[in-house]
Amino acid sequence: MPPYYKLSPAFIAALLDPKKKASPPDPSSAPDLPERDFTPLEEILGERPAPVSPPPSATRPEPQLNLPTIGDVWDRMQAQRGSISGATRAATPSTQDLLPRRPASSWDAIGLGEATPNADPNKTLGATRDDSFGTSPHFGMPDGLQFIKGPTTYSTAGGHQFSTLEALKPVQLSTASSIVDYGRAHGFPDNVTQVVLNQAAYESSLGRLTSNSGNSSVTGLFQYDQPTWNQRGHSGVRTSDADQIAAMFRDVGGFSTRYATGLANGAIPKGVTFEQYVETKHHAGSNSTSWDLYKKDYDRKIGRFGLRLVPKKPRKVI
């Protein structure tokens, strides 16, 4: 099939108006095509028959709506942010282009901020970002505008998947992957793994804030202090991420039994969820009954992470 030019609206209008002389389209509008002589309209129509039936009363071209394309919106947004010029935008966004961009905010202080620049999560971590499961980047928007974020799905080294509303820093991705893999490898129900995942997000921002300068006695992914570690009979090294993950799974497993008993005998109010129970017992102490003390803060931070395990696909039975 011979190459053909795009016909501009002005050119078509001129063709339809016998009073105006038709002129060929501007070849510069198709820079990727080789230069060649003007292709007659008849030739084009002969090859690609298209019904071009001008309205009988048309004497002037219909007014054209200049609606902005997505690319135009993108350029405008970037120009407002002053970060990149329209000339640097690639036709197809790279993975880095898809990473959330957002102005620095108070979120960063609690570890929910933008991914480390130049960090390649696919190289350094035991997990990879998998955009095929749906990516809705959270671009830096002009004031007053906001995209509704969607989840991004990551694959762990163990071949499991989880999604989150936030772009994770390498250490966060590594932590989340380790937790998901541990839970699946040891046969914990997904709701238990989900709680452990959220606890790590709340206590240390998934391993990003493991030391506490204001409180030297708590440390690690789940901020265990020595008395709590000893009281719950944990072995291993309290400062080890792997040991803290194992300890937390063990704790949550124990809490699940207590929760079921307490709910059944009326010790625990009916409105207290299992996750709320775990949070209370882990954060405020295993003898705490202040069910709502940290609920608001917990829900807010966990909601921003939006961590979700992707359910395992059932095996096909042949």
Place this chain on the structure above:
Amino acid sequence: MLVATLLTMSTVGVACNVEDAHYRLRGVPYVTAQFRVTNTGPDWPAGVALELKMQRSGRSYWFIPWEGGTSDLRHMASVKDVSASNWRPPDPDRAEDRPLGDLDYVGTDTHYNVIGRVPHRGGAAPAHMLLLNLGDVLKHRVGEQLLPQQFFDLVSCIKANDHRR
């Protein structure tokens, strides 16, 4: 008197075991406290209960220390008289088992360095203790005279009777 108290504190501040320690509320000599060895069960591993004595009214109040988890806070749960023969440690999930609720607790050494652990049987006794909401709880829950928010100071270290059963 003050010198004697300070001398006592300095001599017992490190060596005194929790269950042997006797305290007095600073500025209120009729309010005293001491830990009793108690079988508090696996959910309350401190193994001691604090008896708070109001010398004027003759009433006592009992509390069991508990760790506050990753919040790094410490507390004391109000319980019924641990010396009663039918006493059992409370359900750790049932708030109703704590007659006066929970007190926020801070224990320090002689230099007022905060001790990051609640008192436990066999452990070193804190030189000072602060029960932050004690006065408010006693006044509004049981009608005791309002106590000042002050430290309990370690005043003596005497071998005490166990309440183990």
